[in-house]
Amino acid sequence: MNSESPIALDAMGGDYGHAVVVPAALQVLEELPALRLVLVGDRAVLESALAGVAGAVRARLEIRHASERVEMDDLPSHALRVKKDSSMRVAVNLVKDAEAQACVSAGNTGALMAISRFVLKTLPGVDRPAITSALPCADGHTYMLDLGANVDCTARQLFQFAVMGSALVRAVDNNSAPRVGLLNIGEEENKGNEQVKEAAHLLAASPLNYIGFVEGGDVYAGVADVVVCDGFVGNVALKTSEGVAKFIVQNVRREFSRNLFTRLVGFAALPALKGLKAKIDPRRYNGASLLGLQGIVIKSHGGADAFAFANAIRIATLEVAKAVPDKIRDGLAGLLVERRAG
Amino acid sequence: MNSESPIALDAMGGDYGHAVVVPAALQVLEELPALRLVLVGDRAVLESALAGVAGAVRARLEIRHASERVEMDDLPSHALRVKKDSSMRVAVNLVKDAEAQACVSAGNTGALMAISRFVLKTLPGVDRPAITSALPCADGHTYMLDLGANVDCTARQLFQFAVMGSALVRAVDNNSAPRVGLLNIGEEENKGNEQVKEAAHLLAASPLNYIGFVEGGDVYAGVADVVVCDGFVGNVALKTSEGVAKFIVQNVRREFSRNLFTRLVGFAALPALKGLKAKIDPRRYNGASLLGLQGIVIKSHGGADAFAFANAIRIATLEVAKAVPDKIRDGLAGLLVERRAG
Numbered sequence: 288m289n290s291e292s293p294i295a296l297d298a299m300g301g302d303y304g305h306a307v308v309v310p311a312a313l314q315v316l317e318e319l320p321a322l323r324l325v326l327v328g329d330r331a332v333l334e335s336a337l338a339g340v341a342g343a344v345r346a347r348l349e350i351r352h353a354s355e356r357v358e359m360d361d362l363p364s365h366a367l368r369v370k371k372d373s374s375m376r377v378a379v380n381l382v383k384d385a386e387a388q389a390c391v392s393a394g395n396t397g398a399l400m401a402i403s404r405f406v407l408k409t410l411p412g413v414d415r416p417a418i419t420s421a422l423p424c425a426d427g428h429t430y431m432l433d434l435g436a437n438v439d440c441t442a443r444q445l446f447q448f449a450v451m452g453s454a455l456v457r458a459v460d461n462n463s464a465p466r467v468g469l470l471n472i473g474e475e476e477n478k479g480n481e482q483v484k485e486a487a488h489l490l491a492a493s494p495l496n497y498i499g500f501v502e503g504g505d506v507y508a509g510v511a512d513v514v515v516c517d518g519f520v521g522n523v524a525l526k527t528s529e530g531v532a533k534f535i536v537q538n539v540r541r542e543f544s545r546n547l548f549t550r551l552v553g554f555a556a557l558p559a560l561k562g563l564k565a566k567i568d569p570r571r572y573n574g575a576s577l578l579g580l581q582g583i584v585i586k587s588h589g590g591a592d593a594f595a596f597a598n599a600i601r602i603a604t605l606e607v608a609k610a611v612p613d614k615i616r617d618g619l620a621g622l623l624v625e626r627r628a629g
Numbered sequence: 630m631n632s633e634s635p636i637a638l639d640a641m642g643g644d645y646g647h648a649v650v651v652p653a654a655l656q657v658l659e660e661l662p663a664l665r666l667v668l669v670g671d672r673a674v675l676e677s678a679l680a681g682v683a684g685a686v687r688a689r690l691e692i693r694h695a696s697e698r699v700e701m702d703d704l705p706s707h708a709l710r711v712k713k714d715s716s717m718r719v720a721v722n723l724v725k726d727a728e729a730q731a732c733v734s735a736g737n738t739g740a741l742m743a744i745s746r747f748v749l750k751t752l753p754g755v756d757r758p759a760i761t762s763a764l765p766c767a768d769g770h771t772y773m774l775d776l777g778a779n780v781d782c783t784a785r786q787l788f789q790f791a792v793m794g795s796a797l798v799r800a801v802d803n804n805s806a807p808r809v810g811l812l813n814i815g816e817e818e819n820k821g822n823e824q825v826k827e828a829a830h831l832l833a834a835s836p837l838n839y840i841g842f843v844e845g846g847d848v849y850a851g852v853a854d855v856v857v858c859d860g861f862v863g864n865v866a867l868k869t870s871e872g873v874a875k876f877i878v879q880n881v882r883r884e885f886s887r888n889l890f891t892r893l894v895g896f897a898a899l900p901a902l903k904g905l906k907a908k909i910d911p912r913r914y915n916g917a918s919l920l921g922l923q924g925i926v927i928k929s930h931g932g933a934d935a936f937a938f939a940n941a942i943r944i945a946t947l948e949v950a951k952a953v954p955d956k957i958r959d960g961l962a963g964l965l966v967e968r969r970a971g
Contacts, residue, residue: 503868526845542901559884
């Protein structure tokens with residue numbers, strides 16, 4: 288990773304603001320000795336949070352003052368038009384002005400998307416950015432997009448999501464031919480809505496490694512590296528998954544607490560269950576990418592703790608190192624050239 | 630339950646046909662001494678499958694011959710127009726002719742829906758039938774609809790789903806004011822697509838116990854008794870849930886098989902894990918209702934085993950006993966009257 292420019296962190300965003308962002312920043316700075324970070328937010332608050340931090344780490348940490356904060360319930364339009372000195376806006380501005388190579392925020396998703404689109408603009412050939420994140424699956428992980436930025440999508444947008452997701456996986460997973468699946472309610476050609484059917488034709492005619500329709504049950508089976516869907520479906524699928532996992536964990540706990548014997552067994556089973564918990568821990572997968580922008584923006588979960596927020600910072604460093612926006616630009620340009628030639 | 634008319638079973642449907650349907654039928658007949666069933670399918674095959682069945686049970690079991698079978702990959706239009714003597718079609722015809730009080734099929738969902746709509750017709754005020762099923766949740770179960778019959782839904786259809794789901798829960802769960810939630814990608818009013826926003830207004834103005842938007846994560850948390858969504862979203866959410874549960878079970882198994890110690894612990898933990906498995910076992914929830922028809926039609930999973938198919942038969946007996954279509958008719962009529970009066 289280029290150590291010239293830092294990564295900007297919206298230090299006031301999310302449910303916990305600096306109380307999570309500062310410890311996460313310190314943790315990742317310890318791990319990555321070439322990394323530099325900019326904390327964007329209330330200077331006095333941040334200075335005080337950094338009191339006592341060792342000089343070597345502190346030297347790689349700047350503070351950039353911002354006088355406002357986007358609230359979790361601010362309308363995106365309000366955050367964009369009125370809160371021009373919010374920590375979120377200033378962090379995104381730093382990316383635009385090439386003073387930062389990426390930014391990470393745990394703030395309001397709609398506001399972050401609106402500000403990022405307005406400030407950074409989309410890449411040529413991208414109608415709307417999409418949100419994507421890695422989800423655990425049988426043999427590693429699967430990227431699903433869109434996860435909620437676009438409630439209604441045209442076939443053309445679904446196709447762009449496939450190109451962007453594929454470029455992301457090629458870049459960050461060193462996978463030269465990511466398998467792209469289109470989420471549908473059956474595998475037969477006659478299934479699905481019009482947008483999905485038309486997107487299937489676009490994908491089949493493209494140079495992407497398109498494997499056809501996949502169903503909800505395939506997402507965690509590892510049959511595809513990229514699963515494409517509209518943001519309404521993707522958001523529901525993601526949150527339902529988290530709900531099921533939570534439901535199962537609660538029930539495991541209840542089963543093991545029935546009586547003394549089951550409590551003892553549960554205690555003995557802890558290491559094994561912890562291994563599983565670590566594997567499916569949403570904190571390990573925290574950090575969703577806003578793809579299709581002229582810059583790198585990572586969205587952390589609003590309720591992320593320092594462990595989870597640190598992961599979002601790591602994703603930002605990886606996307607910087609792999610120049611993800613350039614790869615997406617190339618992916619889209621390649622298709623345009625091919626279509627002109629075809 | 631009225632013991633006058635039997636329940637018809639499509640004995641050739643699904644992945645296993647009579648090999649599953651016959652043992653399931655025998656099991657439920659043993660449990661419910663007033664129940665009568667009609668097996669619809671190839672008479673010779675069914676006679677031979679019933680050889681050796683005790684007389685008392687056999688006396689409550691008729692066979693109705695059907696010369697054809699709807700295949701899992703038949704197009705619904707083909708099944709409807711060409712296969713007029715399929716076991717599925719004959720079973721639905723029995724309901725129409727009041728020779729059966731309900732029918733159960735594990736066959737092709739699209740074909741079952743097309744045949745049921747054509748033969749039985751929808752109830753007054755229902756544009757399209759919906760598929761619903763109980764899903765396990767924190768304090769019992771939640772009904773979600775639509776689960777895949779309708780890929781694009783208008784606000785009006787979503788509203789009808791809410792009325793039908795609410796009537797179903799009132800009837801079968803003795804719940805006088807089922808909590809109805811509308812599935813969305815956020816709880817704020819400005820979230821979601823146009824159909825969902827408009828349906829929210831219709832629901833808020835209705836006498837239903839409408840609790841507002843719910844998110845994917847709420848489905849298994851037991852916040853609503855009925856969760857309303859379009860069939861694309863519902864189908865993806867359902868199948869994704871099953872995928873997550875399968876993924877977790879596989880990983881639990883893997884964690885416990887790591888070494889001798891974890892295998893021993895796993896063995897000791899088996900009773901507790903079995904309790905959980907029983908709770909989330911999709912077989913226990915097998916049997917989806919096609920709501921909004923002038924008759925009771927239950928769809929079993931195509932890959933159901935006898936344990937699961939027996940559950941689908943039990944759901945049919947329950948809906949017969951509670952006269953679910955009449956309750957839905959009343960629910961819809963009540964709203965029409967109220968609107969005229971309002």
